[in-house]
Amino acid sequence: xxxxxxxxxxxxxxxxxxxxxxxxxxxxxxxxxxxxxxxxxxxxxxxxxxxxxxxxxxxxxxxxxxxxxxxxxxxxxxxxxxxxxxxxxxxxxxxxxxxxxxxxxxxxxxxxxxxxxxxxxxxxxxxxxxxxxxxxxxxxxxxxxxxxxxxxxxxxxxxxxxxxxxxxxxxxxxxxxxxxxxxxxxxxxxxxxxxxxxxxxxxxxxxxxxxxxxxxxxxxxxxxxxxxxxxxxxxxxxxxxxxxxxxxxxxxxxxxxxxxxxxxxxxxxxxxxxxxxxxxxxxxxxxxxxxxxxxxxxxxxxxxxxxxxxxxxxxxxxxxxxxxxxxxxxxxxxxxxxxxxxxxxxxxxxxxxxxxx
Amino acid sequence: xxxxxxxxxxxxxxxxxxxxxxxxxxxxxxxxxxxxxxxxxxxxxxxxxxxxxxxxxxxxxxxxxxxxxxxxxxxxxxxxxxxxxxxxxxxxxxxxxxxxxxxxxxxxxxxxxxxxxxxxxxxxxxxxxxxxxxxxxxxxxxxxxxxxxxxxxxxxxxxxxxxxxxxxxxxxxxxxxxxxxxxxxxxxxxxxxxxxxxxxxxxxxxxxxxxxxxxxxxxxxxxxxxxxxxxxxxxxxxxxxxxxxxxxxxxxxxxxxxxxxxxxxxxxxxxxxxxxxxxxxxxxxxxxxxxxxxxxxxxxxxxxxxxxxxxxxxxxxxxxxxxxxxxxxxxxxxxxxxxxx
Numbered sequence: 001x002x003x004x005x006x007x008x009x010x011x012x013x014x015x016x017x018x019x020x021x022x023x024x025x026x027x028x029x030x031x032x033x034x035x036x037x038x039x040x041x042x043x044x045x046x047x048x049x050x051x052x053x054x055x056x057x058x059x060x061x062x063x064x065x066x067x068x069x070x071x072x073x074x075x076x077x078x079x080x081x082x083x084x085x086x087x088x089x090x091x092x093x094x095x096x097x098x099x100x101x102x103x104x105x106x107x108x109x110x111x112x113x114x115x116x117x118x119x120x121x122x123x124x125x126x127x128x129x130x131x132x133x134x135x136x137x138x139x140x141x142x143x144x145x146x147x148x149x150x151x152x153x154x155x156x157x158x159x160x161x162x163x164x165x166x167x168x169x170x171x172x173x174x175x176x177x178x179x180x181x182x183x184x185x186x187x188x189x190x191x192x193x194x195x196x197x198x199x200x201x202x203x204x205x206x207x208x209x210x211x212x213x214x215x216x217x218x219x220x221x222x223x224x225x226x227x228x229x230x231x232x233x234x235x236x237x238x239x240x241x242x243x244x245x246x247x248x249x250x251x252x253x254x255x256x257x258x259x260x261x262x263x264x265x266x267x268x269x270x271x272x273x274x275x276x277x278x279x280x281x282x283x284x285x286x287x288x289x290x291x292x293x294x295x296x297x298x299x300x301x302x303x304x305x306x307x308x309x310x311x312x313x314x315x316x317x318x319x320x321x322x323x324x325x326x327x328x329x330x331x332x333x334x335x336x337x338x339x340x341x342x343x344x345x346x347x348x349x350x351x352x353x354x355x356x357x
Numbered sequence: 358x359x360x361x362x363x364x365x366x367x368x369x370x371x372x373x374x375x376x377x378x379x380x381x382x383x384x385x386x387x388x389x390x391x392x393x394x395x396x397x398x399x400x401x402x403x404x405x406x407x408x409x410x411x412x413x414x415x416x417x418x419x420x421x422x423x424x425x426x427x428x429x430x431x432x433x434x435x436x437x438x439x440x441x442x443x444x445x446x447x448x449x450x451x452x453x454x455x456x457x458x459x460x461x462x463x464x465x466x467x468x469x470x471x472x473x474x475x476x477x478x479x480x481x482x483x484x485x486x487x488x489x490x491x492x493x494x495x496x497x498x499x500x501x502x503x504x505x506x507x508x509x510x511x512x513x514x515x516x517x518x519x520x521x522x523x524x525x526x527x528x529x530x531x532x533x534x535x536x537x538x539x540x541x542x543x544x545x546x547x548x549x550x551x552x553x554x555x556x557x558x559x560x561x562x563x564x565x566x567x568x569x570x571x572x573x574x575x576x577x578x579x580x581x582x583x584x585x586x587x588x589x590x591x592x593x594x595x596x597x598x599x600x601x602x603x604x605x606x607x608x609x610x611x612x613x614x615x616x617x618x619x620x621x622x623x624x625x626x627x628x629x630x631x632x633x634x635x636x637x638x639x640x641x642x643x644x645x646x647x648x649x650x651x652x653x654x655x656x657x658x659x660x661x662x663x664x665x666x667x668x669x670x671x672x673x674x675x676x677x678x679x680x681x682x683x684x685x686x687x688x689x690x691x692x693x694x695x696x697x698x
Contacts, residue, residue: 052601071600072601073600073602074603076602078602079598082594083592085595087599089619090616098599102603
């Protein structure tokens with residue numbers, strides 16, 4: 001049982017259901033990333049955890065105690081906002097000491113604590129500055145220090161990196177993760193960036209349309225996506241729609257095999273996925289799951305190379321590291337490509353896709 | 358290129374020098390004409406401003422030093438007798454009266470209380486308004502702007518009816534039994550102490566309460582409209598951040614929202630104060646005769662029974678100086694608080 005437990009949480013805004021039947025457990029000291037496209041309900045979920053929104057249904061429990069009805073100011077979960085929401089009329093130190101000051105801590109003690117926190121986020125000496133005199137990265141550190149000042153049981157961050165430029169973002173991701181590990185604080189980060197989630201999180205919760213698609217470690221989610229949506233959202237994937245046929249999958253006229261016989265009833269519509277880096281462009285070995293393809297585009301990114309192919313399975317992208325790739329692959333060339341059975345994942349075909357087919 | 362057009366620096370750099378020079382000369386002539394035209398327009402604007410603003414004001418100041426001829430009009434002079442009269446009475450030094458200073462005191466008192474009341478009530482309203490949907494906000498603002506088109510006389514008449522002893526709230530109070538209830542519970546005596554009741558029933562005319570209420574009602578829409586931009590720019594996540602750090606709603610208001618809108622708040626109060634300092638209709642209708650204001654006295658001396666234009670002018674000048682002093686003081690205060698924070 002974790003520190004924080006959500007049980008069948010739902011949130012409706014009029015006719016719109018923002019969050020639907022979410023049940024999650026947040027283990028002590030872990031960093032969980034709520035990951036999903038914009039509008040998937042992840043921020044709403046975070047705001048409900050903070051107490052800024054009330055769930056339409058379901059319960060939130062902190063260490064076994066029901067806090068669903070507890071207002072935000074009594075939960076005191078520190079939260080870092082997307083735009084940092086620093087108080088412009090207060091100095092950096094006063095911002096960080098805010099929770100302590102209004103909580104009745106003596107002035108000198110609050111200031112000393114604030115200085116220690118500023119030290120922790122590598123901003124010692126900045127206490128007397130105005131927030132307007134800080135850079136984006138510094139403002140973020142102040143926001144983090146401010147939220148941590150009250151020593152919250154749960155630390156919440158809403159898209160904390162979105163206001164930073166790309167280079168700073170990667171640095172701050174690593175820094176925030178190190179800080180979180182050092183403090184051992186239970187943390188929930190909302191993000192739409194899968195790289196950010198993979199960098200920081202012990203556990204990723206992938207959300208879509210208000211529902212949890214999958215929750216698990218970054219590696220598990222990457223290797224074993226629970227749904228076709230997760231496969232497409234985390235990393236890249238080639239999608240192939242087919243029909244189950246006696247333990248194999250027919251995509252057009254091609255029969256594709258998986259490591260174990262497919263458990264779907266023959267004739268049921270399915271969707272296969274395969275990561276681009278798993279596809280092999282060679283004619284050697286057993287000719288299992290092998291088709292021919294015409295190279296339509298080569299995208300050389302330096303460390304890797306994307307080969308875009310037209311095949312009987314549809315358009316396929318294969319990612320090759322230079323030492324694996326065929327020498328001098330060119331547009332228009334016909335190549336053999338193999339989809340290793342162990343790299344294939346099979347899902348029921350989504351309804352919308354069937355309507356379109 | 359047209360002759361009267363703006364000079365274009367790029368042409369001067371042309372390698373075809375002769376042609377460029379000719380164009381340059383034409384440009385110079387054009388620029389000269391243009392400059393004359395602009396100087397002319399500027400002078401004209403200044404003349405209009407001078408005539409419309411400075412001349413009337415200058416006249417009032419000049420007349421305030423004039424001399425009133427008993428039983429007749431007034432004549433140009435340079436005497437301080439009107440100012441003496443305002444500060445210490447006409448018969449000074451034989452006898453000292455502070456009648457007019459008292460009137461100035463009431464002017465300031467009504468204006469301060471009414472403007473503070475308007476701002477204090479408009480602030481929470483406007484804050485909640487900015488948290489509504491865009492549609493609701495637009496509707497409220499249009500409604501408030503429309504109410505600004507009502508004249509002061511119209512509004513005061515409305516309140517006059519509401520507060521009058523024979524047709525307004527007092528009648529409702531006694532008819533509904535509220536008066537009897539208040540008499541039974543002792544609240545009636547409290548109202549009598551505040552001067553809001555006669556021995557028989559509640560009474561709002563004449564009273565300071567009615568004067569201030571009507572004056573603050575008059576400027577309330579202005580307060581909302583002046584506070585709206587600052588409050589709608591206020592980032593809602595600041596208040597939310599404070600809440601997640603343990604701030605109760607009142608603490609959020611005190612430590613986050615109020616400091617963030619401190620300057621617009623002071624500016625609005627100051628503007629309403631200056632506006633209300635010259636308030637006339639509400640005071641004449643609702644204020645006790647002993648608690649009339651300088652503005653009312655000015656009107657009486659200029660157009661009313663006494664016909665003493667120099668003294669009216671002197672009172673106007675003093676009212677103006679008072680307003681200016683408050684504006685300067687407010688400016689100082691806001692600059693100091695800006696520097697301190």
